[in-house]
Amino acid sequence: MTTFRFESRPSLLSMATVAGPDEAKGPLGEKFDQVVPDLWVGQKSWEQAEQELLARAGQTLLVKENLTAADVDLMVGGDLLDQLVTTHFASRTLDIPTFGMFSACATLTASLAVAAMAVDAGYGQKVLVTVASHHHAAERQYRYPVELGIQKPATAQWTATGAAAFLIGKGGPVVVREATPGRVVDYGVKDPFDMGGAMAPAARDTLLRHLQDTGRTVKDYDAIFTGDLAAVGSTLFRDLLKEEGVQVEGIHHDCGLILYDRSSQKAVQAGGSGAACSGLVTAAHIIPGLLSGEWRRVLLLATGALHSPTTYRQGESIPCIAHGVVLERAEAP
Amino acid sequence: MKLSPEAAQTYDQKRLAHHPPVPVARHFWRAFWVGGLISTVGQFFLSYFEKKGLMPDQAAIPTAAVLVVLGALLTGLGLYDRIASYGGMGAALPITGFANSMVAPAMEFRRDGWVMGVGARLFQVAGPVFVFGTLASLFVGSLWYLFYGGFTG
Numbered sequence: 444m445t446t447f448r449f450e451s452r453p454s455l456l457s458m459a460t461v462a463g464p465d466e467a468k469g470p471l472g473e474k475f476d477q478v479v480p481d482l483w484v485g486q487k488s489w490e491q492a493e494q495e496l497l498a499r500a501g502q503t504l505l506v507k508e509n510l511t512a513a514d515v516d517l518m519v520g521g522d523l524l525d526q527l528v529t530t531h532f533a534s535r536t537l538d539i540p541t542f543g544m545f546s547a548c549a550t551l552t553a554s555l556a557v558a559a560m561a562v563d564a565g566y567g568q569k570v571l572v573t574v575a576s577h578h579h580a581a582e583r584q585y586r587y588p589v590e591l592g593i594q595k596p597a598t599a600q601w602t603a604t605g606a607a608a609f610l611i612g613k614g615g616p617v618v619v620r621e622a623t624p625g626r627v628v629d630y631g632v633k634d635p636f637d638m639g640g641a642m643a644p645a646a647r648d649t650l651l652r653h654l655q656d657t658g659r660t661v662k663d664y665d666a667i668f669t670g671d672l673a674a675v676g677s678t679l680f681r682d683l684l685k686e687e688g689v690q691v692e693g694i695h696h697d698c699g700l701i702l703y704d705r706s707s708q709k710a711v712q713a714g715g716s717g718a719a720c721s722g723l724v725t726a727a728h729i730i731p732g733l734l735s736g737e738w739r740r741v742l743l744l745a746t747g748a749l750h751s752p753t754t755y756r757q758g759e760s761i762p763c764i765a766h767g768v769v770l771e772r773a774e775a776p
Numbered sequence: 777m778k779l780s781p782e783a784a785q786t787y788d789q790k791r792l793a794h795h796p797p798v799p800v801a802r803h804f805w806r807a808f809w810v811g812g813l814i815s816t817v818g819q820f821f822l823s824y825f826e827k828k829g830l831m832p833d834q835a836a837i838p839t840a841a842v843l844v845v846l847g848a849l850l851t852g853l854g855l856y857d858r859i860a861s862y863g864g865m866g867a868a869l870p871i872t873g874f875a876n877s878m879v880a881p882a883m884e885f886r887r888d889g890w891v892m893g894v895g896a897r898l899f900q901v902a903g904p905v906f907v908f909g910t911l912a913s914l915f916v917g918s919l920w921y922l923f924y925g926g927f928t929g
Binding site for chain 2: 487488583587588589590591592593594595596597598626627628629630631632637640643644674675678679682710760762
């Protein structure tokens, strides 16, 4: 039994988002707190730009709630860059005690789970969860220089630019009810241009364990959101579940397919990815849906590919992980 | 958990079945006309330099230089990566693609300093081409020497 149930009902008090220009052109464009006009964000490097996105998301949240850094007990968050430079460097200006988390694009749910654990156990009254990613910074680290002419296959995904911050405490309108930490699952995929295909088995593993632990079926959820399986990984995920007799057709959605309009934003190829992908979609789509009453209980399964450029060059396959978090509207039983 | 190699192979087949088909005809067509267009521009300059009185093998040198400058310029303007993501090998193979492979890392790593940034990373993409191109020419040259006993005639 590895699903944690938070009896004291830690919940979401507030959230803030800063999105990049391509994300602003997507279907959720109107719903972000702040949109930056270009990928520089007024900085001198992509890395600094990513830090600025995160710092702005954190500050926007503090201003919204009329809080200072001293009111926040802990910051739990991560990003995709080596040594979590975005999170740690941005934390210099936010000045909140910080746990850096790395689960690649599954960082959001790992951080939400840890924040909910801290609040549930009474170690913190207010815990800040942050995620950030930047398309060009990720390209430079994981792949090639940004201006290099490369034709990517249709299975490739687009790292989202943006940052999201969530404040977890008690008494908010959306409750973090349960968390199921993921196991590292490696199905031998070596193609970094098919991360959805590499991550789908990890998402299945966590979903099946979650259902077993809670004794529920997928019908108990109004929606199940995977992080960034995108076009290829999403259909694969549903097929893998069908093999296990679990039917998620109709209730499964993928953040990577929600963030962009693939028919007009061709460059995103199979869909979005990146730590900010599930962060932006959760803040701009999932939480609003819970608040408006569209859904009562959703399972958020952020998915992450845990390889590095070094392990890829050395011929290793891509280990993946998916952490699950159950979000419920507060008045739900 | 890590799947056994056999099980991983079975999964790979399942995964690849979900991949959209590669639009081979479209890729060929785009590579053909983009590569053809770049070559036509090259031919224009080659003919121009010949008309100015250079021998064909001499005229190839300023032609290559002009194309490298054009490739570098388009990279600097942020256009060449778009041309190449559309035209694929049609844009990567001509010498303008070589210019792109040098200028793109220079731009990217300029922020890491002149020595450890530009100096160390300039050949990140083009380096392997030089290394294995040189090795291949050495190999072919050695064969030639063995079978024909010399490099003249």
